[in-house]
Amino acid sequence: MRETLAALEAGDIGIEEAESRLAGYATTDAGRFDAARERRRGIPEAILAEGKTPAEVAALATTALDTTGRALVTRADEAAASAVAAAVGDVEADATVDRDDRAGTVVVHAADLEPPSLDAAVAVVAAGTADAAVAGEAAVVAREVGAAVDRVDDVGVANLDRILDQVDRVREADAVVVAAGREGALPTVVAGLVDAPVIAAPVSTGYGVGGEGVAALEGALQSCSVLTTVNVDAGFVAGAQAGLIARAVDAARAE
Amino acid sequence: MRETLAALEAGDIGIEEAESRLAGYATTDAGRFDAARERRRGIPEAILAEGKTPAEVAALATTALDTTGRALVTRADEAAASAVAAAVGDVEADATVDRDDRAGTVVVHAADLEPPSLDAAVAVVAAGTADAAVAGEAAVVAREVGAAVDRVDDVGVANLDRILDQVDRVREADAVVVAAGREGALPTVVAGLVDAPVIAAPVSTGYGVGGEGVAALEGALQSCSVLTTVNVDAGFVAGAQAGLIARAVDAARAE
Amino acid sequence: MRETLAALEAGDIGIEEAESRLAGYATTDAGRFDAARERRRGIPEAILAEGKTPAEVAALATTALDTTGRALVTRADEAAASAVAAAVGDVEADATVDRDDRAGTVVVHAADLEPPSLDAAVAVVAAGTADAAVAGEAAVVAREVGAAVDRVDDVGVANLDRILDQVDRVREADAVVVAAGREGALPTVVAGLVDAPVIAAPVSTGYGVGGEGVAALEGALQSCSVLTTVNVDAGFVAGAQAGLIARAVDAARAE
C-alpha cells in the first residue's frame, strides 16, 4: 500500500488509480486485475495467459507485482512467459522470476516479499507424462498459498507397482491432488490408499467417446472411494483447494 | 432333428412348423426363436425375459429345448424363472433346470444333451456386489459355450489388496471378463496385471453425471491398458466373446 | 472383535464367518458389508437402502452393528427405516436408533460405542427445502466421522439477505458443504464469502434442459470461486470429505 501512496505522491499514478488499487482492484489497458482476491482467501489471483497477447499478460503481471508483491501467470506459452520475464526485469530488477514451461506457469516475487509459509504439506500425484501440465499448475498454486508440495509422477494404474512403491510418500501429505486423464482410475486408487482428503484433477487427454477428459471427470464423480473433484484441466482450482486445506491444518497446528 | 421329424410324423406339428425348425427358426405365439444362431458361432441363442410375460418366456424356452436340446434364459425375474421351470418339467421331466437368481439366468439341458466342453478357461471378475448380475450372466454364457469358468468376486480397486490377492487365479484363464460399474477402474487395473485378452463389462450402477454405467463404459474406451469392451450391462455379449476366444484356444489345443 | 470371537466360541457363527468379520468383511444373505472401510479412512461404511428390500437393509444394519458397533443407513424410506429400528431392537435392546426421515438416514449406535469426536466443525448449508435431503445426508455422515456439524438452511441466492445474515455462522467452520439444486449458484456465492474449503453438493432438482442437478453440477465445475464438487445427490461423499478435512484439522490441533 505504501508503494501505491508513494506512486500517487510522486504523480506516477492518479487518484483514481490509487483508489482502485487500494480497493484491491487495479485496471490496466489489458483488463482488470483483482488484487482483493488474494486478501479474500489467501489464494493469489492467477493471470490466465490463454487468449491474451504477451503484452497484455506482461502488463497484468507487473500490475499484480506492483499491487500485491507477486504475480502468478497460468497457461503461458513461451512468448507470454518471456514477455513477463522481460517486463518484470525492466520494472523491478530484484524480483525473482520462476518459470515452469511444462506447467505453463510463471511466478514472480518482489525482492522484499515474504511469501506465506504453512506448516502443512500437499502431495501432487500424476498418472503420466501427459498429466504433468495440470499437476504442475496445481503444484505451483499450492506452493504460492504456502504449502510444502511433494510431486509424485508417472504412477499410472496400468502398472500398479509404481503407485504402490510411492504410496508412503503420499501418505505424509495433509491434502492430495491426483491428476489423471484417459480413464482416470488413479484418483480412486489413491483415495483407497491414503487417509488425507483427495482432490481429483481430471486431464483432457484421450480421444473419441469419453475423450477430452470427460471419462476422467465422470470417473471422479462416480468413484467408489471418497474424493471430490474439479473440472477438466482445472489444476489451478485443485491446487488452490488443497492450499485451503493446508491453511486450515496450519492454523490448527499453530493454535 | 429326429424329434422334429418324429413330431411331424406324429402329426404334433405341421409341415410348415417342421420346415421352420429345420431351417433353424422356430415360431411360437410369443415370437420367433432362432435355433440357427447356435449353429452359426456356437453361441446359444438367449431368450431375453425382459419385456415378455412369464408364459411367453416359458413357451420360447420349451421351443428352444425341443429344437436344440437346451434353453438359455437371461434377465429372468422370479416369475419368469419359475414359469420356465414348470413348463419344462411338464414337457420333459428329465431335463435339468439350473437357475441363478442373482444373474437372472435359467439354463435348461435335455437329459440326453452333451453340452460342449472346451479345453480352455474364462475368468469372470467382478468389482462389487452390484456387479454380480452382469458377471453372472457372462459366466453362464461362457459356460454354455463350453469354457471352464472361474468367478472372482468383490475385488474392487478401492481396496487394492483384494485384486492383488486373487490375481494368480485370474492369470490362469485364456480370456478374462471384468464386470465393474461406477468409475469402472477395475478392467484397466486387471489388464495391467494379466497376459490374456481382457473384456470389460461395464455395469449400470452409479447415479448423476456419468451414472447408469456411462462412466464405466467410457473408462473402458479410454483405458490406458489394452482391452476391448461391450455395452453397459451386456454380460451376455462379454461372456459370448470370451467363449469364442476359448473356442479358438480349444481348437488350437486340439490340433 | 471380542463379540465375534464369543460368537464363534458359542457356535453362533462358523470359522469362515469369523474370519471374514475379522478381515473386516462380513457376509449376509443380503450381500457383503465392508467393515474394513471404517478402519481405512475413518469413514463409516454406509448401507445404501435404495434398491434393497427392508429385510435386506435390516440384515446388513445388524451385521454392521455387530461388527463395528454402529450402522449408517442412507436413502431409507419409511419401510426400510422401520425395519432397521425393529431388527436392531430385537438384537440389541440398548442400541440407540436415530432416524432423519427427510435425509433418509438411520444411525444406530451400540450402547457401549464411543463414537469419534473431533475438535473441528463442518457447516452444512442448503439453498432451499428441496435441498434438505442431500444436506441432511452430508450432515449425518460428517457427524459420524466425528465433526461438530452446523446446519444453515433456506439461504438460496434469490434472496441474498438470507445468506448474508448467516455468513458469520458459516465462517466458523473448518470445512463447508453447500447443497443446492436448480442453477446451483449458492456454492459459488458462499465460497466468495468464507475462508474455509467449500465442497459443492449439487442436488437433482430442476426439470427440462440442465435439470436433475446437471446445471448445478456444471455450475460447480465452472465456478469462478475456488471449490471442489461431488456428483449430483452425493451427500454421503460431500459429508465424508468434509469429515476427512475435519479429521486433518483435529489431528493438527491435537499435536
Next chain:
Amino acid sequence: MRETLAALEAGDIGIEEAESRLAGYATTDAGRFDAARERRRGIPEAILAEGKTPAEVAALATTALDTTGRALVTRADEAAASAVAAAVGDVEADATVDRDDRAGTVVVHAADLEPPSLDAAVAVVAAGTADAAVAGEAAVVAREVGAAVDRVDDVGVANLDRILDQVDRVREADAVVVAAGREGALPTVVAGLVDAPVIAAPVSTGYGVGGEGVAALEGALQSCSVLTTVNVDAGFVAGAQAGLIARAVDAARAE
C-alpha cells in the same frame, strides 16, 4: 426511399434493384440485406461479420446505409471494421462511424438520420472482463433501438459487494440484460434484487464439462429467480428483446 427513387431515375440502379429495395430487401454480391426487418419490429438488421470477407461486410454495410440510413455490424474484427469505415467514408463522407472493438460492433449513421430515441432505459450488466463483448453487443443493439443504456461492469458474484454497491443503478432500468459466463450465477442474483424483467445473456467462457457457456445457459434455464434467456453469446438477441420492452414502455409513457 427518396434516395432509391432518385438512384433509379439517375440510372444508378435498375428497376429490379429499386423494387427490391422498396420491398425492403436489397441484394449485393455479398448476399442479401433485409431492410424490411427494421420496419417490422424496429430492430435494425445486423450484418454478422463472422464468416464474411471484409469486402463483403463493407458492401453489405453501404447497402444498409443506403437503404435504411444506418448500418449495424456485429462480430467484426479489426479488418472488417476498418473496411466498413473506409467504404462508408468513400460513399457518404458525412456519415458517422462508431466502432466498439471489444464488442466487435460498428455502427454507421447517415448524417441526416434521426435515430429512434425512446423514453425508456436498459441496464446491461456484466460479470467480468470476459463478458464485456457480449454485453457490449447487447448494449449497442439496445441503443440502436433507441433505449438509454447504462453499462454496469465487473460485478461477478465471487465478490458480492460489487453487485450490491451497484444495484441501485440497475433498479432504475425498465429492462435488464445480464451477461455472464462460467457458472452464470449473476443473472439469478440480479433478478432477485430488481423489479424489472431480466434477460440472461450466457457467455461462452469456461472449459471442460459445462464449458463454452453451457453451464451459464443451463443456469439461466434452471434459475430460481424469474428471468428469460437467449442462447450463448447471443448479445444481439438480448439487446434487441430489451429494446422491444423499452419500446413498449416508451409507447405507454407516450399515451
Next chain:
Amino acid sequence: MRETLAALEAGDIGIEEAESRLAGYATTDAGRFDAARERRRGIPEAILAEGKTPAEVAALATTALDTTGRALVTRADEAAASAVAAAVGDVEADATVDRDDRAGTVVVHAADLEPPSLDAAVAVVAAGTADAAVAGEAAVVAREVGAAVDRVDDVGVANLDRILDQVDRVREADAVVVAAGREGALPTVVAGLVDAPVIAAPVSTGYGVGGEGVAALEGALQSCSVLTTVNVDAGFVAGAQAGLIARAVDAARAE
C-alpha cells in the same frame, strides 16, 4: 398483517411464527412458504404440487392464503386440487377457489383481497392441444400478476391459416407467450408477425431424439426472429416474465 397480529394476540400462533410471517416467510410441517416473494417482484409465490402429498399442498395453500390473502398452486392433480379446495373452505368459507384442471392450477383469493389489476395485456398462444397445460399455467400466473390475458389456442404452423387468422388479436398484447412442443416453430413464426416482446415456452412433447421439449427449446435458442425463452414446461416463468413486462407498461401508462 392484521390477521397475523390478531392470531398472536389470540394465542393461535406463537411469537416465532408471527415473526416468521411478518418477515414474509411462513413455516408449516409441509415446508416453508415464501410470502416475501410476492413483495419482491409482485409475482405470487407458486406452490408446486408435484412431489408433495395433497395434505402438504393444502397446508401450504392455507398458509399462503393466511399470510398473503391468496394462494397459487401449480401442477396439481385432481387429488391435490380437491384437497386445497376442501382445506380452504374449512378455514375461510368466503374465499374463492378457481381450478383449471388442464393447466393443473388452483387459485385461491380471500374474500377481501383486491388482486392487482394492470392496464396492460398479455397474449398466451398455444400450438396444439398438448401445449394447453403449459399455456394455461402461464396464463394463470400472468393474470395473478394483474395482466389482462388473451388465450389463442390451436394455431400450430402445420396449418398456417390458423395463426394468420388470429394474428390481429395477438398484436394487441403488450407481451406475448408462445407455448409449443415438438419442433417448436410457432414462437419463431409469431415473433416475425408481432411488435411486442415474445417469450417462448417450450413444451415437453415429442419422443425420440430432440423429444421431451429439447428440440422446441433449442429452436427457441436458435430462432431467426428476436425472442427469449424459458426452460421446457416452465409456464410459470414465462407467465411471470410476461407479467413483469405488463407491470412495466402499466407503470408507464400510469405516469
Next chain:
Amino acid sequence: MRETLAALEAGDIGIEEAESRLAGYATTDAGRFDAARERRRGIPEAILAEGKTPAEVAALATTALDTTGRALVTRADEAAASAVAAAVGDVEADATVDRDDRAGTVVVHAADLEPPSLDAAVAVVAAGTADAAVAGEAAVVAREVGAAVDRVDDVGVANLDRILDQVDRVREADAVVVAAGREGALPTVVAGLVDAPVIAAPVSTGYGVGGEGVAALEGALQSCSVLTTVNVDAGFVAGAQAGLIARAVDAARAE
C-alpha cells in the same frame, strides 16, 4: 465400357485396371472411385473434395469422367474446382465443366454424354443465404439424376410473406427438398403447404446450444408435419433421394 476396352487394347491400361473398371471400381493413387454406384441406383458417385488435395480430386474426377462419362465433385473450394477444370481440359477438351462456387460443386460432362432426363420435377427451397450451399448441392445432385430442378431461395419463416408468395411454384414439384439451419422451422411450414413428399436438409448454421444444425435436425425429426430428413449439411443425400422419387414418378409416367 467401349473406352475401357479400347484403352486396354491400346495398352494404355493393364488388364487389372480394365477388370477393375468393368467391375465399376476404378483405382487411382488418390483412392478408389466407385463407378458401379451410378449403375446401382442411378445416382452419380460424388467425389468429396473435403480432406483431399486438389491434385487428388482432379485425378479422381478424370477417372470418373473416363469410366462413366461424367464427374460430380462436392465441397470443392476454389483450388479444387480449378484443378478439376484444368485436369479435365487437358484430358478431354470437349468436356463441359460446370462450377457452382457457392454450392462447392463441379460437374463435368463428356461431350458425347447423354445425361439422364426425367419427366419429373424437384423443388429445392432454402430459408436464407447461409442455406444456399446445402441447397445448391442438393440441386446439382437432383439435376444429375435427371430431374427438372426449381430453386426457391430466401423464404425463411421470420417473414412468412416470402414463402406464401412462392408456394405455388413449390406445389408444382414431384418432390421437395427444404434446406434450413438455425431453428429449422421452414421444412415443417412447407410440408404443411404442399402435397408432394418433403425432405428436410438441416444446415449447420447457428452457435451455442442447438447450434451447428442440431436444432434444425431435431426440428425435422420432431416435425408436426409429415416429412423425412437427412443429416446436417447432407445436401447430396437430400438431392439424391429427391432424384430417386423423381425417377419413380418418371417411370410411372412412362408406363
Next chain:
Amino acid sequence: MRETLAALEAGDIGIEEAESRLAGYATTDAGRFDAARERRRGIPEAILAEGKTPAEVAALATTALDTTGRALVTRADEAAASAVAAAVGDVEADATVDRDDRAGTVVVHAADLEPPSLDAAVAVVAAGTADAAVAGEAAVVAREVGAAVDRVDDVGVANLDRILDQVDRVREADAVVVAAGREGALPTVVAGLVDAPVIAAPVSTGYGVGGEGVAALEGALQSCSVLTTVNVDAGFVAGAQAGLIARAVDAARAE
C-alpha cells in the same frame, strides 16, 4: 358433410359445432380432432392413444368416423382398442373395425367409405420381432393412404441370407420403409440392394450407450447408402411419407 348438416338440422349439434366440423376441425371433450389434415395431404389424422384415457380415445375415434368416414388410432393398448371398438359399434353398427395389437393400431371404416386405392406399392421391411410394432404402424398408415403394402419380416443383418432371400419382393415396391433398432444396419443394406427410395424407421430397442434407438437413428443419418429417415419409433411418419411417394407415383401412372 351431409351428415353434419343433417345433425345441425336435427338439433343434435349447434351451429358452432357444425361450423367447426365443416372447417375440418371437430371438438370433443377429449380434445380437438383435425379433420382437415386428411384433406391437406391425403394422410389420415391419427389419434395417438398414448397419454389419453380409453374413453377419450373412443370419443375422438367416433368424432373422426363421423366427420371423415374413418378413424385411425395409433399406440393403442388393449383397453383403448376395446373402448374404440365398443364405442364405434354403439354409434355405427356397420362400421368395420380392424385391430393390429402388435402394432397398436385400430382402423375404423364407415360402411359406405370408399377408401383411397393407389396403383402403387410400399414395402415395409423389419429386422426382428422387436421392430414389428413400428413396422406395423407404418404399414397401416401407408395402407390407409391407399398403397398396396407388402410386409417383409425378420430379415436382420446378423444372418444375411434372410434379406438376400427376400430382396426380389422388396424390389417390386415404389417406396420402401425399413424398421430396425439396435445398431440399425438394415436400412443401409437394403438401400444398397434396391432402386426405390428407402425410408429408415429407427426403433427404440437396445440399452446402454446408443440405446433407445439412438444408434439406429444415427446410423440412418450416417448411412453410406442414400436414404432419408424419421425419428425413433415414428412409424406413422415413415408410412405416411411412403404413402405420399406412392400417391405421386399413382398420379403419374394415371396421367
Next chain:
Amino acid sequence: MRETLAALEAGDIGIEEAESRLAGYATTDAGRFDAARERRRGIPEAILAEGKTPAEVAALATTALDTTGRALVTRADEAAASAVAAAVGDVEADATVDRDDRAGTVVVHAADLEPPSLDAAVAVVAAGTADAAVAGEAAVVAREVGAAVDRVDDVGVANLDRILDQVDRVREADAVVVAAGREGALPTVVAGLVDAPVIAAPVSTGYGVGGEGVAALEGALQSCSVLTTVNVDAGFVAGAQAGLIARAVDAARAE
C-alpha cells in the same frame, strides 16, 4: 540389456539412466518411454507422434530402439516419419525402417532383432478408403505382436457382393478386426458371417449428428451380432487385442 550396461561402462549414460532402462523405463528430454510395457503383455509400446515435435518423436524412437531393439511410431505425419528414419539411420545404420504413410506408422527393427512370430492369423477388414488409416494401424500392431495379418479392404455394406466375395479369406483368421466409420454396419455383418472373435474399430468419419465415429461406435455397442469394440480410431488397441488372442492361440498350438 547388454547395450545398456556397455553404455554405462563406456560412460555414455549414468547410473540413474542405466537403472531406469533396466527397470524398463527410459527417460529422454521428450518424455518417458515405457520399455517394460513390451515385457508385460508382449505388446510393443507405441510412440504416439500426435502432439509431439518430429525431434521429440525421433528421440523417443531411438531410445525405444536402444532399449528394446525396435520402435513403433503411430499417427506420424510426413515430417515425423522422416525424422525417425533419419535419426535411426544416424544411430544404427543396419536397422530396418518400415513406413506406412496411409496408416501413419513407422516400424523400426534392429538388425539383430528376432521379432516374435506366432502361428496364428489376424484378419483386418476395412469398409472403405477412409477406414484404411485405422485398419493400417491395427494391422501394424498385430504384426508386431507376431501375428500373420491379412488385409481385406473396400468391402463396405452398401455393396454386399464385396464382403460376400471375400468372406472365405476372413474365415481363415483366428481373430478379426473390422474398421468402419459412418454408420458402422460392417462389423455386425462380418460377425454374422465368421466364427472367430470379431473386434470393431470404429473410424471417425461422418459429419453432423452421430459423426466423428460416434454412430459407428454406438452401432458396435448395440450390435445384434456378438462382438467387442474399442474406442473411435483406436486402431492400436484393436490390433493389440487381436494380437493377444493370436498369442493365446499360438500358445495353445504350441502345447
